[in-house]
Amino acid sequence: MEKNNFIVSCKEQVKTKDKLENIIYLAKDNFWTEALPTTASSNFLADFVPGENATVIKLLTKSGAILKGKTAMDEFACGGTGLLANTGIITNPHNFQHIVGGSSSGSATAVAKGLVSFALGSDTGGSVRQPAAYCGIVGFKPSSGLVSRYGLIPMASSLDTVGILANSVATTEKVFLVIAQPDPSDLLTIDAEQTTTKPVSFFVAKKITILKGIEKFLSPQFAESYQKTINILKKKNYQIKAIEIPPEIRENLQLCYLIICSSELVSHLNSCQGITYGQKVNNAENVGAKVCQIRTEYLGKSVRQRLLLGSYFLQNKKDCEKAYLFRQKVKNWTEKIFRKYDFLLFPSPNSEAPKVEHSSFFFTGSETHWSDNLLLLASLGGFPSLSLPIGFVNGLPISVNINASYKQDKLLFQLAKSIEKEIKAFS
Ligand code: GLN
Numbered sequence: 001m002e003k004n005n006f007i008v009s010c011k012e013q014v015k016t017k018d019k020l021e022n023i024i025y026l027a028k029d030n031f032w033t034e035a036l037p038t039t040a041s042s043n044f045l046a047d048f049v050p051g052e053n054a055t056v057i058k059l060l061t062k063s064g065a066i067l068k069g070k071t072a073m074d075e076f077a078c079g080g081t082g083l084l085a086n087t088g089i090i091t092n093p094h095n096f097q098h099i100v101g102g103s104s105s106g107s108a109t110a111v112a113k114g115l116v117s118f119a120l121g122s123d124t125g126g127s128v129r130q131p132a133a134y135c136g137i138v139g140f141k142p143s144s145g146l147v148s149r150y151g152l153i154p155m156a157s158s159l160d161t162v163g164i165l166a167n168s169v170a171t172t173e174k175v176f177l178v179i180a181q182p183d184p185s186d187l188l189t190i191d192a193e194q195t196t197t198k199p200v201s202f203f204v205a206k207k208i209t210i211l212k213g214i215e216k217f218l219s220p221q222f223a224e225s226y227q228k229t230i231n232i233l234k235k236k237n238y239q240i241k242a243i244e245i246p247p248e249i250r251e252n253l254q255l256c257y258l259i260i261c262s263s264e265l266v267s268h269l270n271s272c273q274g275i276t277y278g279q280k281v282n283n284a285e286n287v288g289a290k291v292c293q294i295r296t297e298y299l300g301k302s303v304r305q306r307l308l309l310g311s312y313f314l315q316n317k318k319d320c321e322k323a324y325l326f327r328q329k330v331k332n333w334t335e336k337i338f339r340k341y342d343f344l345l346f347p348s349p350n351s352e353a354p355k356v357e358h359s360s361f362f363f364t365g366s367e368t369h370w371s372d373n374l375l376l377l378a379s380l381g382g383f384p385s386l387s388l389p390i391g392f393v394n395g396l397p398i399s400v401n402i403n404a405s406y407k408q409d410k411l412l413f414q415l416a417k418s419i420e421k422e423i424k425a426f427s
Pocket of ligand 1: 080123
């Protein structure tokens with residue numbers, strides 16, 4: 001059963017001298033690379049070589065990092081299992097009977113196996129943080145707008161962020177400092193240093209909020225590791241306050257995400273018609289038949305399911321409107337939290353990686369519980385969020401997720417580094 005197809009293409013690059021000098025890394029196969037195919041693990045893009053590097057790849061090359069290859073992913077980033085790449089399934093490096101998570105599955109596997117110290121991923125609804133947690137590595141989603149997405153094949157552009165998967169918080173921070181640059185090719189980027197609010201000093205950032213009642217959704221071993229993490233923080237004089245997640249938010253998070261991401265996916269994959277680029281068919285009667293044929297033949301089931309859902313939501317504008325209004329509520333609630341507290345912390349995902357046979361290929365929306373959807377808060381809210389390993393349950397890694405206010409990415413790294421140090425010391 002072990003079949004780990006986590007690297008899809010390889011090449012050498014010229015070495016230069018700088019911050020990440022000679023550090024090799026891998027990039028998820030949805031980042032444009034000028035000399036390597038960029039397939040997004042889809043048969044539809046099997047022959048696509050963009051001819052230009054994504055901005056993040058350019059910045060990393062300039063800093064001396066060496067791109068060694070591309071990693072497999074759930075097709076077009078539509079998934080959270082690692083079972084949906086056109087090159088075959090990817091399983092968990094700690095136990096092949098379990099999923100690795102996704103969609104940045106190959107990147108997470110490569111870092112967990114120690115092949116590279118970091119890899120690039122993309123995070124739309126947890127795709128960096130969730131596989132990182134299942135693999136026992138660090139997964140980071142920066143504040144929206146700090147890292148250019150030019151050359152990242154979009155899934156849902158109002159949610160997409162470039163993310164980093166790495167073997168430590170320090171490596172993650174180093175990479176972040178290189179790639180967090182305003183980019184004229186992505187006009188939605190902003191300067192990380194320019195902020196209307198004063199950066200918070202780590203020495204005064206002592207208030208952490210956690211979510212009431214979350215422990216009851218954890219296994220006893222997970223709950224114990226989570227409690228140990230909280231105790232570490234208390235010992236370090238953090239004030240920990242448990243708050244209630246409003247029922248409206250916990251009940252609608254996933255649906256809101258599903259509506260927004262699948263509707264935006266429809267508009268991005270509009271170009272996947274087999275007319276301008278990608279695979280082509282020549283025997284179709286008309287354009288409609290052509291699009292239908294090409295998509296049936298070359299797109300996987302999960303992507304087609306989302307396109308169907310997205311088209312339905314787009315026709316039914318009320319659903320979309322409600323989802324965007326609800327998103328604003330999530331933003332308002334989280335902003336209120338960050339006016340009072342410096343960090344928001346919770347265990348997430350709420351279990352170790354599930355078994356392959358217990359994982360759904362499709363996004364059903366009904367099988368997961370709110371406590372397992374919390375990574376979506378930072379996706380909808382746009383603030384920085386980091387998965388940090390805290391231990392093992394049944395031989396599989398578990399993590400906490402730490403969040404900070406918008407543009408407080410550096411502050412987040414500081415807290416993560418200090419927890420990481422303590423956890424390493426007693427494990
Ligand atoms: N698991 C989520 C989904 O399937 C995450 C996708 C992502 O972040 N790219 O939509």
